[in-house]
Amino acid sequence: MSASLSEALQKLANYRSKNSRESLRVFELGAPLLSNDKWMKQKGDGADSYTWLEQLALAAIDVGRTGVADKCIEILSAKFPESPRVDCLAGIYIEATESPEAALRYYQNLLEKDESNAAAWKRQISALRHLGKLDVAVDELSKFLDTYYTDLEGWLELADIYSTCGRYDHALESLQHAMLLAPQNPFYVLQAAETGYTLGDLPLAIKFFMTVVDMTTSDEEEKAGDSVPDGITLRAWFGVKQCTRGLLQDVRGTAYSNTKSRVSPPTAAHLALLDELSTERLLTAYSTSTSSTAKGICGRDALVRWLEGK
Amino acid sequence: MGGSQVSLYLDPQIRDWVLFPITLVMILVGILRHYVVLLLQSPPKKMPRPAIREQRALLRSQILRETSTNSPVPPEYYKSISQELSKAFEAGTYLKDGPPKGDTPSRPPNPLTDPNAMDGMMSGMKTQAVMMVPQMVLMGWINFFFQGFVLIKLPFPLTLGFKSMLQRGIETPDMDVRWVSSLSWYFLNFFGLNGLYRLILGNDNSADGSRDMMMSPYSGPAQTPAQPQDYNKLFKAERDNLELAEALYNWNGKDVELRILRRYGKLST
Numbered sequence: 001m002s003a004s005l006s007e008a009l010q011k012l013a014n015y016r017s018k019n020s021r022e023s024l025r026v027f028e029l030g031a032p033l034l035s036n037d038k039w040m041k042q043k044g045d046g047a048d049s050y051t052w053l054e055q056l057a058l059a060a061i062d063v064g065r066t067g068v069a070d071k072c073i074e075i076l077s078a079k080f081p082e083s084p085r086v087d088c089l090a091g092i093y094i095e096a097t098e099s100p101e102a103a104l105r106y107y108q109n110l111l112e113k114d115e116s117n118a119a120a121w122k123r124q125i126s127a128l129r130h131l132g133k134l135d136v137a138v139d140e141l142s143k144f145l146d147t148y149y150t151d152l153e154g155w156l157e158l159a160d161i162y163s164t165c166g167r168y169d170h171a172l173e174s175l176q177h178a179m180l181l182a183p184q185n186p187f188y189v190l191q192a193a194e195t196g197y198t199l200g201d202l203p204l205a206i207k208f209f210m211t212v213v214d215m216t217t218s219d220e221e222e223k224a225g226d227s228v229p230d231g232i233t234l235r236a237w238f239g240v241k242q243c244t245r246g247l248l249q250d251v252r253g254t255a256y257s258n259t260k261s262r263v264s265p266p267t268a269a270h271l272a273l274l275d276e277l278s279t280e281r282l283l284t285a286y287s288t289s290t291s292s293t294a295k296g297i298c299g300r301d302a303l304v305r306w307l308e309g310k
Numbered sequence: 311m312g313g314s315q316v317s318l319y320l321d322p323q324i325r326d327w328v329l330f331p332i333t334l335v336m337i338l339v340g341i342l343r344h345y346v347v348l349l350l351q352s353p354p355k356k357m358p359r360p361a362i363r364e365q366r367a368l369l370r371s372q373i374l375r376e377t378s379t380n381s382p383v384p385p386e387y388y389k390s391i392s393q394e395l396s397k398a399f400e401a402g403t404y405l406k407d408g409p410p411k412g413d414t415p416s417r418p419p420n421p422l423t424d425p426n427a428m429d430g431m432m433s434g435m436k437t438q439a440v441m442m443v444p445q446m447v448l449m450g451w452i453n454f455f456f457q458g459f460v461l462i463k464l465p466f467p468l469t470l471g472f473k474s475m476l477q478r479g480i481e482t483p484d485m486d487v488r489w490v491s492s493l494s495w496y497f498l499n500f501f502g503l504n505g506l507y508r509l510i511l512g513n514d515n516s517a518d519g520s521r522d523m524m525m526s527p528y529s530g531p532a533q534t535p536a537q538p539q540d541y542n543k544l545f546k547a548e549r550d551n552l553e554l555a556e557a558l559y560n561w562n563g564k565d566v567e568l569r570i571l572r573r574y575g576k577l578s579t
Binding site: 150206217273 | 569
């Protein structure tokens with residue numbers, strides 16, 4: 001019995017270290033541990049014997065078993081009174097069970113007690129966003145990021161809020177900061193590229209799309225040119241194609257001279273080559289059966305139609 | 311070394327009533343000290359938002375500078391971020407008390423007037439006191455009751471150099487170095503019990519007094535991490551770094567199309 005329990009604990013720790021959500025699995029593993037009174041009493045008192053409670057509480061809220069979450073939070077707040085981390089967890093519980101206004105009030109109370117509680121501040125901002133008070137949320141988030149500049153999630157959230165309001169220029173600015181904070185992550189570059197594209201700044205967008213391709217492929221494997229683009233690279237190639245198409249149509253380049261980024265597009269000769277290359281790459285992706293599944297080939301007709309339909 | 315041949319006979323009572331009590335008392339005092347220090351420890355001081363902002367402002371420009379030679383950010387954005395920061399540093403926007411007034415000369419803040427710095431110093435001194443007082447009492451106790459006692463004989467021979475270490479408090483030139491005096495036994499315990507504390511209390515215990523003995527609260531910057539910094543000066547210095555980074559700036563998307571085209575053999579290298 002105890003062997004399976006410690007095994008479950010081990011698995012939970014594994015989920016934690018991988019940072020995967022898997023709420024249902026976590027709940028199934030954790031709930032028996034929590035209801036096993038005898039085991040709960042005799043287990044150790046180390047820091048490790050409480051982290052899984054937090055994990056279980058979050059998972060229980062995720063799957064809607066708030067009773068279990070309540071029990072976890074009770075144990076945790078008895079053990080760590082005044083801990084900002086547990087306070088935050090309790091706040092998430094309130095968000096799940098009560099009205100967003102109540103959660104907002106709760107977070108505001110927390111922040112009045114200790115205005116440097118970054119976690120509570122972030123949750124307050126997300127509660128504000130849920131309530132639809134976007135202006136206040138953006139205001140608070142800007143203040144938050146002014147204080148905690150290194151919060152990557154915050155910058156992405158800000159970009160997201162701006163995008164939903166159609167303020168793509170501001171979203172792009174937020175994404176610049178996200179890229180500065182995580183220069184190694186191609187997904188943020190892709191997001192910036194697509195934001196730039198939506199904004200209509202094609203020269204900037206094509207540069208970013210190409211940067212994504214540059215980041216996700218390496219010289220050695222591409223020299224032969226026979227590798228098959230997939231995932232984020234494929235998406236970036238679609239972007240490149242879309243941009244070259246737009247840029248080639250607008251030969252004089254008048255449409256982009258007044259964009260904020262003032263990036264000059266590649267020369268016409270390079271554009272033509274890029275257009276050709278992206279077409280080639282896309283066709284490769286959709287004609288080899290080795291790429292992910294046979295679905296790749298199914299989409300080929302649609303792709304060819306899209307490539308031809310100028 | 312003629313005297314070393316003469317064997318001394320130690321009363322077993324000395325072992326039972328002096329050697330063991332001293333050792334035991336020292337261990338107990340160490341453990342007690344550990345828990346008292348735990349009680350005295352105040353939670354880390356909560357900082358108001360402007361102070362956090364001030365502390366972290368430098369980080370912004372450091373992050374920007376870090377990648378400037380191969381920056382992910384296009385030139386216009388880079389310039390605007392860099393110049394905004396530079397302006398803010400110049401104007402002192404990030405200072406916790408707001409931009410400085412023009413007429414007050416900038417001087418390093420006095421640590422005695424800043425309550426936050428005082429707190430840090432007080433807690434350090436409290437810990438020091440918890441360490442010093444019991445050790446002084448213990449040493450006084452040993453000096454008063456057991457002065458000149460010979461407690462044990464080490465089971466191995468030693469050179470004459472160890473005499474001052476092992477026979478403190480006994481002024482005999484001729485006695486064998488293997489005999490240990492009470493005061494020396496105290497010092498041996500004082501420096502040697504750390505291993506035992508680690509076994510009993512875990513790795514990061516505060517029972518060992520010899521560590522704090524080495525550093526007094528006034529002996530250098532290592533002991534006072536709450537040393538107040540003149541952020542205004544730091545910000546001014548950071549502006550130069552920003553300018554330098556801006557000169558070195560290069561966007562990694564600048565000729566990415568050439569890299570891509572070459573990679574796929576569309577352009578000859």
